[in-house]
Amino acid sequence: MKRLNSQLQDDGAPMELILLLRTILAGCKEISFRVSQGALAGVLGSTLSENVQGETQKKLDVISNQILKDILSESGYVKAISSEEEDDVVGCNPNGNYLVSFDPLDGSSNTDINSLIGTIFSITHAPQWMEPDDPSAFLQPGTQAVAAGYVLYGPSTMLALTTGKGTHIYTLDKTHGGFLLTTANIKVPEQTSEFSINASNQRHWQPHIQNYISDLLAGKEGPREKNFNMRWVAAMVGDIHRVLCRGGIFMYPQDAREPDKPGKLRLLYEANPMAFLVEQAGGLANTGDGRIMEVMPTDIHQRVPVLIGSKGEVETCLEYS
Ligand code: AHG
Ligand code: MN
Ligand code: MN
Numbered sequence: 001m002k003r004l005n006s007q008l009q010d011d012g013a014p015m016e017l018i019l020l021l022r023t024i025l026a027g028c029k030e031i032s033f034r035v036s037q038g039a040l041a042g043v044l045g046s047t048l049s050e051n052v053q054g055e056t057q058k059k060l061d062v063i064s065n066q067i068l069k070d071i072l073s074e075s076g077y078v079k080a081i082s083s084e085e086e087d088d089v090v091g092c093n094p095n096g097n098y099l100v101s102f103d104p105l106d107g108s109s110n111t112d113i114n115s116l117i118g119t120i121f122s123i124t125h126a127p128q129w130m131e132p133d134d135p136s137a138f139l140q141p142g143t144q145a146v147a148a149g150y151v152l153y154g155p156s157t158m159l160a161l162t163t164g165k166g167t168h169i170y171t172l173d174k175t176h177g178g179f180l181l182t183t184a185n186i187k188v189p190e191q192t193s194e195f196s197i198n199a200s201n202q203r204h205w206q207p208h209i210q211n212y213i214s215d216l217l218a219g220k221e222g223p224r225e226k227n228f229n230m231r232w233v234a235a236m237v238g239d240i241h242r243v244l245c246r247g248g249i250f251m252y253p254q255d256a257r258e259p260d261k262p263g264k265l266r267l268l269y270e271a272n273p274m275a276f277l278v279e280q281a282g283g284l285a286n287t288g289d290g291r292i293m294e295v296m297p298t299d300i301h302q303r304v305p306v307l308i309g310s311k312g313e314v315e316t317c318l319e320y321s
């Protein structure tokens with residue numbers, strides 16, 4: 001099976017980017033190991049602190065963030081990082097050529113039930129003029145990313161990665177510690193009969209989302225004239241992995257719970273990297289109001305509504321708005 005390095009070279013990735021990706025993945029392998037130790041290593045449960053998102057941090061949120069922060073700060077390739085678990089941008093090497101944004105542990109409510117979790121990241125060039133702790137360079141649309149990916153800590157540890165030449169899926173071979181290519185150029189099926197949304201928020205959704213979902217639920221007897229299945233992993237990384245593998249539509253729409261926060265998911269750490277991966281696999285990623293990757297961020301922790309998945313189904317959903 002083909003190794004990660006060899007696929008990245010075939011895709012024309014510059015050597016420094018390859019080395020940076022290998023650095024991120026070294027951190028992810030350490031997270032994968034800590035996650036797999038679970039209660040034996042005392043890494044489950046919550047801390048007493050809250051992050052800038054207003055969420056109680058799990059121990060694994062803090063550990064994963066520290067692992068990635070340390071390895072990226074020491075690498076030399078990175079000028080600055082932004083993370084879901086850091087209040088502000090963290091300056092690294094003034095001569096670093098790249099910026100990295102990451103969700104160190106996605107799906108942290110799943111940690112204590114031994115269910116799917118992952119790490120999501122994206123990489124852009126660092127402008128020459130930038131001071132290492134200047135957040136403004138992170139405020140560029142997702143279209144500027146040079147790479148994005150996630151590592152899924154599931155029954156096997158898998159990597160989905162794009163450098164803009166398709167999305168490839170790799171599996172970690174724990175016998176030698178390398179990621180091997182297991183699906184090249186994955187394609188999201190254009191049509192689907194599976195959707196993914198947290199239906200407990202239904203009463204807070206906007207009317208057009210209510211209408212769309214009720215038409216899906218009406219099944220064969222309704223206007224869509226087919227039955228739809230529903231899945232919700234509670235970790236975007238798990239839901240998007242399923243969408244990449246077999247299609248579907250994943251939604252976290254804006255709702256009326258917190259009017260000042262448009263949706264739950266974070267543009268830099270979740271929406272943009274997943275949008276890049278899914279678009280490179282032939283799917284669509286929209287806020288309901290335009291392409292996710294074209295949103296101009298105004299804040300590193302900005303949230304956006306998310307509709308991601310099979311092209312035909314995202315288009316149908318957009319027709320309701
Ligand atoms: P995180 O664990 O990084 O804070 O992200 C959780 C996100 C995302 O992974 C998932 O799709 C969503 O929150 C789940 O939300 P609900 O709690 O509403 O199910
Ligand atoms: Mn969180
Ligand atoms: Mn997350």
Ligand code: MN
Pocket residue numbers: 061084103104105106107108
């Ligand atoms: Mn997280």
